[in-house]
Amino acid sequence: MLGIILAAGRGSRFKSALPKVIHPLLGKPMVYFPYEALVKGLNPERVGIIIGHRKEVVREVLKNLPKVEFFEQENPKGGTADAVLKAKPLLERYRDDYVAILNGDTPLITAETLRAGFEKVKAESLDGLIFTAELENPKGYGRIVRDEKGRVRAIVEEKDATPEERKIKEVNGGVYIFKVQPLLEALEEVKPSERTGELYLTEVVRIFHQRGYRVDTLKVQREELLGVNDRVQFAEVEKILLRRKIEELQRSGVTVRLPETVYIEWDVRVGEDTEIEPSVSLKGNTEIGKNSFIGKGSILEDTRVGEGVKVLPYSYISDSEIQSGAVVGPYARIRNGSVIGERAEIGNFVEVKKSSVGRETKAKHLTYIGDATIGEKTNIGAGTVFANYDGVNKYQTYVGNNVFIGSNSLIIAPRKLGDWSFIAGGSVVNKDIPEGALAISRAKLKILEGKNPLLGREGKNEK
Numbered sequence: 363m364l365g366i367i368l369a370a371g372r373g374s375r376f377k378s379a380l381p382k383v384i385h386p387l388l389g390k391p392m393v394y395f396p397y398e399a400l401v402k403g404l405n406p407e408r409v410g411i412i413i414g415h416r417k418e419v420v421r422e423v424l425k426n427l428p429k430v431e432f433f434e435q436e437n438p439k440g441g442t443a444d445a446v447l448k449a450k451p452l453l454e455r456y457r458d459d460y461v462a463i464l465n466g467d468t469p470l471i472t473a474e475t476l477r478a479g480f481e482k483v484k485a486e487s488l489d490g491l492i493f494t495a496e497l498e499n500p501k502g503y504g505r506i507v508r509d510e511k512g513r514v515r516a517i518v519e520e521k522d523a524t525p526e527e528r529k530i531k532e533v534n535g536g537v538y539i540f541k542v543q544p545l546l547e548a549l550e551e552v553k554p555s556e557r558t559g560e561l562y563l564t565e566v567v568r569i570f571h572q573r574g575y576r577v578d579t580l581k582v583q584r585e586e587l588l589g590v591n592d593r594v595q596f597a598e599v600e601k602i603l604l605r606r607k608i609e610e611l612q613r614s615g616v617t618v619r620l621p622e623t624v625y626i627e628w629d630v631r632v633g634e635d636t637e638i639e640p641s642v643s644l645k646g647n648t649e650i651g652k653n654s655f656i657g658k659g660s661i662l663e664d665t666r667v668g669e670g671v672k673v674l675p676y677s678y679i680s681d682s683e684i685q686s687g688a689v690v691g692p693y694a695r696i697r698n699g700s701v702i703g704e705r706a707e708i709g710n711f712v713e714v715k716k717s718s719v720g721r722e723t724k725a726k727h728l729t730y731i732g733d734a735t736i737g738e739k740t741n742i743g744a745g746t747v748f749a750n751y752d753g754v755n756k757y758q759t760y761v762g763n764n765v766f767i768g769s770n771s772l773i774i775a776p777r778k779l780g781d782w783s784f785i786a787g788g789s790v791v792n793k794d795i796p797e798g799a800l801a802i803s804r805a806k807l808k809i810l811e812g813k814n815p816l817l818g819r820e821g822k823n824e825k
């Protein structure tokens with residue numbers, strides 16, 4: 363079995379500088395979805411991807427997919443048959459086999475459906491199978507035209523259809539299985555459309571019918587064959603993929619509250635008994651362990667979360683790791699490769715950048731921790747700031763275990779604070795602090811009796 367995916371078109375109706383088929387749906391390029399269905403459903407030995415319009419960009423996005431061979435279509439307006447012909451060297455290697463051909467803009471087709479289609483091809487010894495759907499509004503799709511015996515005679519593109527043909531509600535979904543040998547023969551005979559000059563892949567079906575090859579259809583749910591030609595369809599398709607993704611998580615034991623408000627990308631993994639509150643976004647390569655809680659409005663991007671973690675509402679975590687039992691937020695910002703250790707607590711309005719925070723360490727309020735390595739069981743008081751930048755360079759701070767940093771301290775990097783050191787609140791720490799030491803810097807507080815400068819002004823003189 364061979365697979366071919368058509369991804370060379372411009373996607374002019376999509377109106378984008380980027381090729382349509384690489385626009386991400388749930389964080390994956392659109393054309394990844396037919397690829398995944400193909401590989402999971404039919405396990406082809408090779409997948410030919412036809413690229414053309416901005417081919418280097420498409421190649422770059424898809425280059426790590428296994429089994430893929432790229433073929434270039436110089437004229438991305440040549441049409442879908444011209445596109446398939448570009449993979450002729452591959453088709454010739456699989457002359458006695460079958461090929462599944464999928465449009466790159468049909469991301470909702472499922473592996474199960476492709477498998478059912480191939481079963482039908484084998485059971486009924488078909489030469490070709492078209493995946494079709496019955497649409498209330500078939501606008502924009504090729505129509506399935508049948509002969510008097512009910513066999514598929516042709517697929518007629520909307521632009522070329524007669525008013526009668528336009529009324530047909532059965533449409534071509536842009537997904538096909540063919541026997542390779544007759545397909546190769548028919549492709550050579552496709553004539554350009556009189557209207558557009560394109561070579562249509564769909565013309566192959568007319569040629570099969572003329573030659574008496576057996577072509578049939580597999581009718582599938584409308585949802586699976588939605589083609590993405592513009593951004594309205596793009597949004598519709600993403601919504602369906604999202605519903606599928608969330609249902610899969612729910613079936614595997616994840617609680618998702620008000621799922622219609624939650625956004626979870628395709629590669630995200632979530633463990634059993636984890637709870638996701640409304641308006642959460644989980645993006646990229648995020649993985650969340652069991653029994654965790656992701657509070658309302660939080661955003662997690664390329665982040666690993668351990669087991670039993672609490673991310674309280676409105677926290678934004680990217681490219682970081684939150685280890686088991688830690689509590690983060692509400693309103694925490696954690697970024698750039700930070701690691702929050704087991705049972706550590708990062709609280710309200712705390713920002714942690716490129717830092718590691720040891721287990722059971724706490725920074726619970728209004729703090730900035732940047733470029734720091736902090737040990738275990740250390741306490742960082744409210745309003746502490748790690749000044750890591752002198753306007754030119756960034757510097758590191760090392761804080762040991764069991765350190766106490768009083769509220770509103772300023773730690774000027776590069777700095778080392780030894781184990782069991784104690785920084786009194788309000789200190790400016792511009793020297794390294796040895797283990798076990800107390801550090802205190804504080805301007806002397808003066809108290810001037812009766813000298814409140816507001817006293818005596820109107821309205822301020824009555825006590």
Ligand code: UD1
Binds near residue numbers: 440442591
């Ligand atoms: C196509 C089908 C139509 C079907 C619909 C389903 C043809 C002629 N028509 O129409 O019957 O109902 O899909 O969604 O096939 N592409 C190339 N090279 C080209 C032209 C297109 O690689 O020269 C690729 C595109 O990148 C896209 C796919 O083929 O991924 C389909 O092209 P598109 O222009 O969207 O075809 P439709 O008009 O949707």
Ligand code: MG
Binds near residue numbers: 465467590591
């Ligand atoms: Mg299309």
